[in-house]
Amino acid sequence: MQLATILKSKKITQEQLFMLSVLAVNGGNYLYNLILGRVLGPAAFADAAVLITFLLVLSFAAMTFQLVTAKFSMLFEYQLFQSFIAKVYQNAFAVGLLFGVAIVVFAPTLQEIFNTSSSTMFVVFGCGVPIYFLMSVNRGVFQGKKAFKLLSITYQTEMWSRLLVTLLLILVLDIKSPVIIAIGILASFVFGLIPFKSSNVSFKRQTISQTHKKAIRSFFIITAFYELTQIIINNSDILLVKHYFESYEAGLYASLALIGRIVYFIAWMFVMLLLPTVVQLKKDGKETASVLFKYIGYIAGISLSIVVGCFSFPELIIQLLFGDSYIAMAPLLYKYAIATSLFAISNIFAYYYLSLDKYIPVVISGIFGMLQVALVIGYHDSLNQVVHMQIVAMALLLVIQIVFFKATSKKA
Template sequence: MITIVNNFRKRISPEQLFMISVLAVNGGNYLYNLILGRLLGPAQFSDAAVLITFLLVLSFVAMTFQLVTAKFSVLFEDQLFKSFISKIYKNALAIGLVMGALIVSFSTQLQQLFNTSSSSMFVIFGCGVPLYFLMSVNRGVFQGKKAFKALSITYQFEMLSRLLFTLGLIFLFNIHSSVVIAIGILISFVFGLIPFKFKSIHFKSKSLVPLVEAKQVRHFFILTAFYELTQIIINNSDILLVKHYFEPYEAGLYASLALIGRIVYFIAWMFVMLLLPTVVQLKKEGKETASILFKYIGYIATISITIVLVCLSFPETIIKLLFGQSYIAMAPLLWKYAIATSMFAISNIFAYYYLSLDKYLPVIISGVFGMLQMLLVIFYHNSLEQVVYMQILAMVLLLIIQLVFFRLDHKKA
């Protein structure tokens, strides 16, 4: 048995091992959400969906630090790298403390805005925000250095601890509350720090990043932060707006729809993690990068078409298997929502590709269409079906514009 495992390890690359790990993590996160959906029912699940959405929003904000760390872990070496890492850890912790304090301070207002049953869940969540920012910088180092084994471990620990602790608390104490879910998320942030190199943080160190490199980091950070903001708007504004405009039961139904339909995006994220350091390294070596883009677009397009066809062919079966009979009303919208997320997933690859090459117009384009999607939902939300149609419209237009930009940029080159 040991010989078989060793032979398996030799045959697959670290990148392939990481992809397998990411699929396992996404599967675990899906299982976590599906079990919550079945245990809580549509109305209570809408509260859980707000917390899960807050977690996704936090992950996108913290992803700015992870991507910046990953990119400059490739470009910087020796003492410059150490100075950079020390500084970015300090900045990440400072921003995490500020954001966490804001969430705790406005917990009551957040409860009223999103019609949740408790404000305590926001207080508990806010306490974990600084840990998540430290965790993201730690992951950025692993990603940039292509330490995919350590990167896989940190994602696995976060997912497993959240799944086991949350469900353990629910089954042991029979408490079907959003506070329990918040506690599980907080615990997962602690475990997500493993493995962590505490020696990388030197709070009293005065080593400085040279002015030219510091300006380069700041410029990339600002553009990445802007792009992650567009990700937050496109990925999460629909759930939060539906929670605001619709009754808890309908919001819970929509949350189940979004969770199933977004499987395309979560799979695409795995390729983004591999894309950025690879493109940066190829650019550093003066090699062409378009072939890598086409490779990953091919993967995502194939996966997207397959998922849309499956959702079109067996919508009721999928809903019943994953969430149960209570959510069956969402079956007709499943394949339509999958189309919207597929368009976004492919557009996303273009944006991250150009972000890696320091070309920022696609990032601005994504921002414009992210705002367009949100505005369309704000003005047109007579039904859940109309909300989905508005997203399809915005994402199809975004993909068309990204393709046009690539063609013009490729011709110019």
């Protein structure tokens, strides 16, 4: 009785609720991947990993619309907001439709490039792309208005539906096919729209002043460029490994990447809170560096703990998460965690400056994203070498971001 009274007296803020929700979503997504890894085995899991990587690529592409929506939802009010949000929905659906059709049309080519067992899985995935873009704009509204409770619900519905639908299809149909994985992903896009405010959608022509159009366009272009660098840095290694290595090795590497990237997925939670906070502080004329330092401290502490854990108990971690079939990746686990930790901290710098409309760090990220790809293409004699190339690229990226921060801080 006393415990219930204490819990009622301590109100959980929407930000805290969102952070707890993100932890639950990341946990659910990890469970989803772990189950697939155990059920399918390394070779078949390599195909599933391609679809999961495509999902991550899609999420970064759609994140452009989400961040643009979030930022200008905070800055625009009343009629201007209504015109803006309706226009964004129109453009997001058009871009999503374009990407979706491209994936469907080039499905056989994608099968050949990534050595998958099916082209149908790309067709099914492509059909859901326009829905995902609409879902991202919907989330952007919630993020910009700091409606973190509703934002949490959309991530929860997406994650749980993907997990449950996929498992149900595998158990009922007893088919271990990548097409089943694609159907589960498509279903999650539909459920991820919940809750959806249809009143924000309009097919009427929207009127926005040239000044506002220019501001929106500039932020959209630079954000799209940065999300492209995110796609390259986060996903190029898995796709390149799938291209250069046999399916068995690619499946082993996919399990390594999944475990090592837990640092980035946790960092993403702080990025979602960072952008609206920094934009609001800038709008109010207040200093913003303290927010950056706070989130860097969080990510650095979490990263160090994960790297130490991966170094100390690599075999135990892999056995618990994926099983003995993936144990060969144990020596590389802490190294991959180092690479993702370096990137996660660099990412906080980039999003911080993106919130302040300073775009040089975004260009820096793009340069080092291409460097990572070039290094992996040039040096891929072994999976160990692939991981080493990523550490080199991400270490250089972090050093340059820190140097830029110190240089601009002195000028300020």
